[in-house]
Amino acid sequence: MSNKNNDDGKKSSEHEQSREQGWLSESIDRKGFLKRTRRLGSFVIGGGIIGSLWPLACSNSKATNAPVPHTPSKTEGYPFQLGVASGDPLPDGVVLWTRLAPEPLTIGGGMESEPREVQWEIAEDDSFNNIVKSGTAIAKSQWAHSVHIEVEGLQPNREYYYRFKAGSEVSPVGRTKTTPAANEMVSQLNFAFASCQNYASGYYTAYDHMINEDLDVVFFLGDYIYEGDGQGHIGRGHIPKKTIHSLADFRIRHAQYKSDPSLQAAHAAFPWVVTMDDHEVKNNWAGINESADPQNEAAFQDLKARAFKAYYEHMPLRMPAKPGADIETQLYRRFIYGNLAQFNVLDTRQFRTDFACGTSHSANCAERLDPARTMLGDEQEQWLFNELQESSAVWDILPQQVFMGQMDRKEGPGESYSMDKWDGYTASRNRLFEAVKEHEVSNFVVLTGDIHRNFVSDLLEDFSDPQSPVLGTELVGTSISSAGDGADITASGKKYLAENPWIKFVNRQRGYVRCQVTPEQLKADFRVMPYVEKKGAPIKTRASFVVENGTPGAKRV
Known part of the structure; x- marks a missing residue:
């Protein structure tokens, strides 16, 4: 399978150094992140501005052992009502997905017909201190304002974290993982x-x-x-x-x-x-x-x-x-x-x-x-x-x-x-x-x-x-x-x-x-x-x- 950019997104540019644009008010380790996003599904949603581009976001609840995921509060007009997803992983890349739909159960999803810019970032850490790829995609009405970002240039067999931004609103954070290199000795x-x-x-x-x-x-x-x-x-x-x-x-x-x-x-x-x-x-x-x-x-x-x-x-x-x-x-x-x-x-x-x-x-x-x-x-x-x-x-x-x-x-x-x-x-x-x-x-x-x-x-x-x-x-x-x-x-x-x-x-x-x-x-x-x-x-x-x-x-x- 080829790994190339599609017409929904511009080719990503690599950052020469990580940006200190903290998306969380304090750094959390991987275990804490997974406890929030996996056990509860309590995604983080944009709030006040911190850093150069991306707003501060935080979890809405503390993690518990309850098996039913917590539903985050979503302000009226929030465009990421359908969450985020990744898929079709390769050794050097993965597809990142979201769809802008502030009113997802209506015709058109609550969006106007005009194209919308969607920014995206993928990082090695859940705090987004080490961003490795970023770019801008165009969400078009003829494709229900969905975006499919075919990220390239990642490391094999590596966990990454990703997010999107439309206007002042920030998506939930997703975790993804690339596949091992074709010749890698994989033990499990x-x-x-x-x-x-x-x-x-x-x-x-x-x-x-x-x-x-x-x-x-x-x-x-x-x-x-x-x-x-x-x-x-x-x-x-x-x-x-x-x-x-x-x-x-x-x-x-x-x-x-x-x-x-x-x-x-x-x-x-x-x-x-x-x-x-x-x-x-x-x-x-x-x-x-x-x-x-x-x-x-x-x-x-x-x-x-x-x-x-x-x-x-x-x-x-x-x-x-x-x-x-x-x-x-x-x-x-x-x-x-x-x-x-x-x-x-x-x-x-x-x-x-x-x-x-x-x-x-x-x-x-x-x-x-x-x-x-x-x-x-x-x-x-x-x-x-x-x-x-x-x-x-x-x-x-x-x-x-x-x-x-x-x-x-x-x-x-x-x-x-x-x-x-x-x-x-x-x-x-x-x-x-x-x-x-x-x-x-x-x-x-x-x-x-x-x-x-x-x-x-x-x-x-x-x-x-x-x-x-x-x-x-x-x-x-x-x-x-x-x-x-x-x-x-x-x-x-x-x-x-x-x-x-x-x-x-x-x-x-x-x-x-x-x-x-x-x-x-x-x-x-x-x-x-x-x-x-x-x-x-x-x-x-x-x-x-x-x-x-x-x-x-x-x-x-």
Whole structure:
């Protein structure tokens, strides 16, 4: 991935020496900063002037052990209502994001149509005494006054702190981290992955706990927003109160999600790598073949263009993800963490062929076995195979959206598979598994979202033979809030275990998966909560699994 400035920001200039423009009234150490920004999400907001450019800001509350983040008071007209975020880290840079929106749940976000200058700074310390990069970006109305700063010239494997300023107002402070150098010997990597955060279904308590984790990066695997009209029963109904269609609708829905203080805190605490699934556009959409009716297909292409635009406007993504005249957005990409791990992030929604058997639901038909069917599209598939071939990392990890392993959903005789998952695209799965074998990918781990359950599953060379060689491991993370409170094990979970012997674990509570990677092993902790339909749920590790270097398949510990 190239690391260059985009047309939303001017090229940054490096400071020859640090500026003593103190942003905090007194210096605080890193532990104190993280205690404020991670545990509470109590961001600092501009006040009186101190120093040459940036105003004084301070925390609104003292840190406590309360799991629910504190919401800072925001003056009327404050433009940073949606917080800040960073993402797509590289060894020498990262993307910094914010959006000016003093009235985020209105059309236009409360902004005039004129462009606005936004200043930004990134520093080695949370007090901003050692600023290493700064610059000015232009927030334009045609991109919802969002800015995407592709910072260059940073040091690898280094923590940084960043902030923005618009007029006299200063944003919350965010923390980010670059990836190690490509040839660096990395002894440990900590990350989490999450997905599916239906706003109306539950509170984002999982993020209140996630910000206490020691993480290098967070992977979000899709369904960042939900496009439907669901109002739920907990007082967090969707705005607008309808299935969204217009660009203004999508912008308001993204802003509603981004306005959640728990989600803001998680974005400010870690760099994120995001990819979309279906609900960012339309439930269970499939590639470009949404409808056989040309008129309906044209309408869907227009819907997709609006959805992609709003998605880019609200995510810390690089220029290749910025949709253009051809509508497509580039979401499959690679991230390398030294010699330890290579992440090939996939897009399993945008380039797939339409559903087999005429449905996205459970079925079984010969069409699903058609070798011409594709989950990834020819270009992405070849890119992935090349990345697997050229990888020199100990671990090859695929963050992606839908269940990859085979899962028979029918109890007793006969079989039934979800046509929305890789079971509906078996030729694509077979080609991928052949590439894993051909390129001798010994530590192949797949990260999956979508299904609102935790799963651990072996990926077999031949699912028709439960004794066939294990090629890799699939770790499936449950939802942040989608489907409400959930349960530990359900009747359907027991059925999945009984019908699919390669599946080792099923759980239907809410939360995220925390992973620790070393040269010797990858450990996954399934972090779950008893409820999300009210605030303040505790969290625990429901189960832990380990994949050992050179031994495909997960073992429970």
